[in-house]
Amino acid sequence: DAEITQSPRHKITETGRQVTLACHQTWNHNNMFWYRQDLGHGLRLIHYSYGVQDTNKGEVSDGYSVSRSNTEDLPLTLESAASSQTSVYFCASSVGGPGNEQFFGPGTRLTVL
Amino acid sequence: QKEVEQNSGPLSVPEGAIASLNCTYSDRGSQSFFWYRQYSGKSPELIMFIYSNGDKEDGRFTAQLNKASQYVSLLIRDSQPSDSATYLCAVNGPNQAGTALIFGKGTTLSVSS
Numbered sequence: 001d002a003e004i005t006q007s008p009r010h011k012i013t014e015t016g017r018q019v020t021l022a023c024h025q026t027w028n029h030n031n032m033f034w035y036r037q038d039l040g041h042g043l044r045l046i047h048y049s050y051g052v053q054d055t056n057k058g059e060v061s062d063g064y065s066v067s068r069s070n071t072e073d074l075p076l077t078l079e080s081a082a083s084s085q086t087s088v089y090f091c092a093s094s095v096g097g098p099g100n101e102q103f104f105g106p107g108t109r110l111t112v113l
Numbered sequence: 114q115k116e117v118e119q120n121s122g123p124l125s126v127p128e129g130a131i132a133s134l135n136c137t138y139s140d141r142g143s144q145s146f147f148w149y150r151q152y153s154g155k156s157p158e159l160i161m162f163i164y165s166n167g168d169k170e171d172g173r174f175t176a177q178l179n180k181a182s183q184y185v186s187l188l189i190r191d192s193q194p195s196d197s198a199t200y201l202c203a204v205n206g207p208n209q210a211g212t213a214l215i216f217g218k219g220t221t222l223s224v225s226s
Contacts, residue, residue: 033213042216043216058213090156107156
């Protein structure tokens, strides 16, 4: 069955370290998204991609980067982790078009000490 | 700034009652509206989507859209304890393909048996 996976599921790191969160989908969806979810803020869009080599900044992109070298993967990199980036991170994917469902991965809980 | 507003709750209803969840949005150009359910510690999953004014029913769930009032709601009939979760309203956002979603902060529903 097609699915979207994230790894690691839990990560503890230290301030200043570079961290990469993986997202892999087997739906063959062209659109992929990264969100963070925090109490009091809900889901906020970090970066998104509409296809290979396409990346766009979302609402809270500072301190994060993404690259899209193939259809299946959109890794999220925290260049220099900060305590403010402690959060739960969700990856999602969808087929193109405004009315299509986004499928969410299981999430990665990141703690920056 | 495009916004999606929801009452945070908690909304408490007895088993068998109708739960009414409400959402308002700021962008009159929004075309697609989604309701996601999120259980504690899990990822969001789509319940309903609606594009046109009026009601859309799916089993115990009814989504209602009023574009003139910029208002979308979700009714859950015959509420069950298993419906206890956080419900996220999402609206397609201001980007070229309209596929990135803006989420409200969610309403927590508690159904007591």
